[in-house]
Amino acid sequence: MSKTLFASRGNLVGLLLLAVLLLVVFPLVFDIFRLNLVGKYLTYAFVALGLVLCWGNAGILSLGQGVFFGLGGYCMAMFLKLEASSPENTKIQSTPGIPDFMDWNQVTALPWFWEPFHSLSFSLVAVVVVPALFAFVIGLAMFKRRVGGVYFAIITQAIAAILTILIVGQQGYTGGINGITDLRTLKGWDIRTDHAKLILYFINGGLLLGALLLAQFVQQTKLGRLLVAMRDKEDRVRFSGYDVSSFRIFVFCFAAGLAAIGGAMFTLQVGFMSSSFIGIVPSIEMVIYCAVGGRSSLIGAVYGTLLINFGRSLLSESFPQLWQFAMGGLFIAIVMVFPDGLAGLYQTYAAPLIARRFRSGRGGGRIAAASTGSRVH
Amino acid sequence: MSAGDFSSDRPSALRRKLLFGMAAVPGLALLPRAVAAAAPAASVNSTGLAVTDSTVTVGILHSITGTMAISETGSVEAEKLAIAQINEQGGVLGRKIQVIQEDGASDWPTFAEKSKKLLVNDKVAAVFGCWTSASRKAVLPVFEQYNGMLYYPTFYEGLEQSKNVIYTGQEATQQILAGLDWVMKEKGAKTFYLLGSDYIWPRTSNKIARKHIEMHGLTVAGEEYFPLGNTEFNSVINKIKLKKPDVIYMSVVGGSNVAFYKQLKAAGIDLNKQTLMTISVTEDEILGIGGENIAGAYACMKYFQSLDNPNNKAFVPAFKKMWGEKAVIGDVTQAAYLGPWLWKLTVEKAGSFDIDKVAAASPGIEFKGAPEGYVRIHENHHLWSKSRVGRARADGQYDLVYETPDLMEPNPFPKGYQ
Secondary structure, X not given: OHHHHHOOHHHHHHHHHHHHHHHHHHHHHOOHHHHHHHHHHHHHHHHHHHHHHHXXXXXXXXXXXXXXXXXXXXXXXXXXXXHHOOOOOOOOOOOOOXXXXXXXXXXXXXXXXXXXXXXXXXXXXXXXXXXXXXXXXXXXXXXXXXXXXXXXXXXHHHHXXXXXXXXXXXXXXXXXXXXXXXXXXXXXXXXXXXHHHHHHHHHHHHHHHHHHHHHHHHHHOHHHHHXXXXXXXXXXXXXXXXXXXXXXXHHHHHHHHHHHHHHHHHHHHHOOEOHHHOOHHHHHHHHHHHHHHOOOOHHHHHHHHHHHHHHHHHHHHHOOOOHHHHHHHHHHHHHHHOOOHHHHXXXXXXXXXXXXXHHHHHOOOHXXXXXXXXXXX | OOOHHHHOOOOOHHHHOOOOOHHHHHXXXXXXXXXXXXXXXXXXXXXXXXXXXXXXXEEEEEOOOOOOHHHHHHXXXXXXXXXXXXXXXXXXXXXXXXXXXXXXXXXXXXXXXXXXXXXXXXXXXXXXXXXXXXXXXXXXXXXXXXXXXXXXXXXXXOOOOOOOEEEOOOEHHHHHHHHHHHHHHHHXXXXXXXXXXXXXHHHHHHHHHHHHHHHOOOEEEEEEEEOOOOOOOHHHHHHHHHHOOOEEEEEOOXXXXXXXXXHHHHOOOOOOOOEEEEOOOOHHHHHHHOHHHHOOOEEEEOOOOOOOOHXXXXXXXXXXXXXXXXXXXXXXXXXXXXXXXXXXHHHHHHOOOOHHHHHHHOOOOEEOOOOOOOEEEOOOOEEEEOOEEEEEOOOOOEEEEEEOOOOEOOOOOOOOOO
């Protein structure tokens, strides 16, 4: 099982390498524009991490993670929008002091559910709590009734579609299809400057590494092993006296919370949030990031996200007419040739080499054993 | 241009923000072009834009993939045609225009990313692009922050004006009011049924239409919205049959139109007897709908491919020569064609590629070669242009049935309609 690998030294090296790449190499190599783009890609990696736990480990395929990404992003965006909609900034509106899109839609007073978002601390708590709570309600309704597998995937997709329609339809309160745009400052700190983007990039990178460690911790505990056990033989776990549904609800909420943090960081770095992140297509794309990375490898998920998004940006800049075909080809190739994604490639080709080095250096057989063992899923 | 262009405008608190050093403009206009053309790059470009002694780089940013590609492709083609023609005539300030094209992929965050790339990395002197309101809203903060210049071609809902955007399509009141007046007068319409896709442009347009209809003491019999991409219109068609409105007023966009007009025809509503006015179906959309399904409907916009004037008679063949005999040209395609020309004229008047100077020099710029006839940039950065009503033919073209005698003033923040 891959659990033993994650406790291993090789894995620690992997984590350190990722940290160096994100926090040292990228900031040195890229200019601020590219770095900001990398920061944006990394916000999707939060979702991919959650999916590794949820799908790779626990076997729950959610095709609606965009919902939680979006809810987290919207919570952040609501705070920023209220700050940007001060009466001075909005004096050309018929009702100054409310967000511009409300004014366009003849909303004349701030709706009640916007009021608490004047407070930064409330908003930051809401970023995690609102999506996690939503996930809890969905999880409770599904897992307690033992809905799983394909049905769960379909229902999460339906939820993504419903929420998109709701947000688009209630444009006076949500900004509709345009989303919440033109976000400017966070407590007076201009988030649009290059300096702010650099700081946000590091905050984002730090949070991602923290999330990675937390997710790894979950994988290593008894809880993590139970999740895998439930994926492979649900009945046996149940017969052993464990409440399967509670564990599933937990991991689903955990993944939702991670996705939400990603959404909030996205809003901060990109400067807007729209319903186009909540729908079915982005949700499925997020599953693809995870699949390309190798669905049971946390570090693989981060690399998968980076690879796909870099590919998307570079291909679309070089071949504006053809890039979508190239991306489609890439997905098909990866799924057909490397079903375990980047992590699988690493385990098959790179890890034995590294292990041999280690063994010749120290004579430790444990790592080699672990790396071969990890090929079994 | 003359001072009269500005003094004739009604004063408004909003406009004050837009009076960027207008006093300097007439002086700049007198700069002889020959002098400007010979000027080295540094003197016409003080802010580090991608301008060399022989070239200037601009960006085109539209969706060429995804659901919007079908609509935006025409705009890309028109912009490339205009740029090719300008280059044939010697370019802008003696410099050939080079194009960097980016794909917005029908995805608003991608538009924001690509616009930032064009402005920050490529340092383009102008961007011709965007189509949907959502994509424009996504890029607007980027253009304002990095001080770029966007030429936006689509007819849109108004409620916006920016130093960094020139709106070459009609805003909502410009497009709607004349057509409504015409249908009230010519068709004696008393009741209207408003249908739209559910986003800001149809909602704002219908809000303005409703106010205008009610101001005339007439009735709105119904108002309904459908999600983008909706293809099921039978229930609303039944309601229309029951309520028998004099006019069906349509702002449903995109592929939904195909379903709507086919279902309308199948339900036995004959557009030669039932007046239908659309503000969202151009010649481009008719290609998908099929001329026989929409023949008889009226459209209200500022340009039809069939317009009979010398400019258009040169423009249509040039477009077909470049993009194929089967190409059709809709309202937005024509508006997109205006963008590069207006930019060229403005740069030459300003004698500089600097964004601030181009923005300041824009009001009053006239383009006499516009296929729609003649346009002039208002100080609110929208265009003065005529409004027209056309009637759809079975071959997919419109016959012009009415045009306003004068240019309509753009009024993005219409008093009394909000």
